[in-house]
Amino acid sequence: DSGVTQTPKHLITATGQRVTLRCSPRSGDLSVYWYQQSLDQGLQFLIQYYNGEERAKGNILERFSAQQFPDLHSELNLSSLELGDSALYFCATSRGAIGTDTQYFGPGTRLTVL
Amino acid sequence: AQSVTQLGSHVSVSEGALVLLRCNYSSSVPPYLFWYVQYPNQGLQLLLKYTSAATLVKGINGFEAEFKKSETSFHLTKPSAHMSDAAEYFCAVSGWNAGNMLTFGGGTRLMVKP
Numbered sequence: 345d346s347g348v349t350q351t352p353k354h355l356i357t358a359t360g361q362r363v364t365l366r367c368s369p370r371s372g373d374l375s376v377y378w379y380q381q382s383l384d385q386g387l388q389f390l391i392q393y394y395n396g397e398e399r400a401k402g403n404i405l406e407r408f409s410a411q412q413f414p415d416l417h418s419e420l421n422l423s424s425l426e427l428g429d430s431a432l433y434f435c436a437t438s439r440g441a442i443g444t445d446t447q448y449f450g451p452g453t454r455l456t457v458l
Numbered sequence: 459a460q461s462v463t464q465l466g467s468h469v470s471v472s473e474g475a476l477v478l479l480r481c482n483y484s485s486s487v488p489p490y491l492f493w494y495v496q497y498p499n500q501g502l503q504l505l506l507k508y509t510s511a512a513t514l515v516k517g518i519n520g521f522e523a524e525f526k527k528s529e530t531s532f533h534l535t536k537p538s539a540h541m542s543d544a545a546e547y548f549c550a551v552s553g554w555n556a557g558n559m560l561t562f563g564g565g566t567r568l569m570v571k572p
Contacts, residue, residue: 346501346503348501350501375558377559377560380559386562386563386565387548387560387562387565388562388565389559389560389561392558392559400558400559402559434501434502435559436502438558441558442507442558443490443552443553443558444490444507444509445558446492446504446507447560448504449494449501449502449503450498450501451501452500452501
């Protein structure tokens with residue numbers, strides 16, 4: 345158990361809908377990262393927040409957005425969902441935001457878009 | 459820009475045999491390198507990381523990896539495979555860029571035959 349929690353574990357929804365994925369970091373971790381894992385794209389970085397501020401952006405679609413709240417939990421919002429958005433979404437957290445920091449991964453949210 | 463190549467999407471070994479999973483990286487800055495393991499229906503767990511200290515890095519579960527700058531490689535090894543090592547393994551790189559997101563290789567699925 346990494347100490348990072350993600351809810352829900354599974355999400356099944358229809359095209360065009362909007363969903364919110366939630367991540368609670370380990371105690372003391374200030375950075376939150378979101379990654380997407382799919383069969384065709386592999387593991388891809390989406391976005392990072394550090395202590396409430398956006399730190400870095402990766403291959404995140406405009407239909408997707410995220411935020412980190414004062415209690416440091418984070419939410420990833422996916423809207424106008426398409427079939428291709430079906431994937432496993434991981435949240436990872438770390439103490440700081442430097443390259444040597446270990447990122448601890450949550451168990452993931454499996455999103456299925458029908 | 460950084461990238462990671464893992465040679466061999468599937469590797470099969472017999473129980474007790476040497477495990478060798480290959481990883482080559484490309485980075486314009488000194489890299490930090492990581493190996494993660496993913497068991498079915500679970501998140502990623504850190505096996506080991508290289509952060510510019512010793513070039514031979516020992517990790518959990520008997521795994522180790524050697525950073526070779528001249529070969530831009532960070533191969534993962536274990537002297538004797540166990541059935542419980544069957545999983546997917548990911549090599550990743552981060553660096554001094556803004557944000558310390560991980561760039562992952564495509565993964566290698568390790569199968570262990572009895």
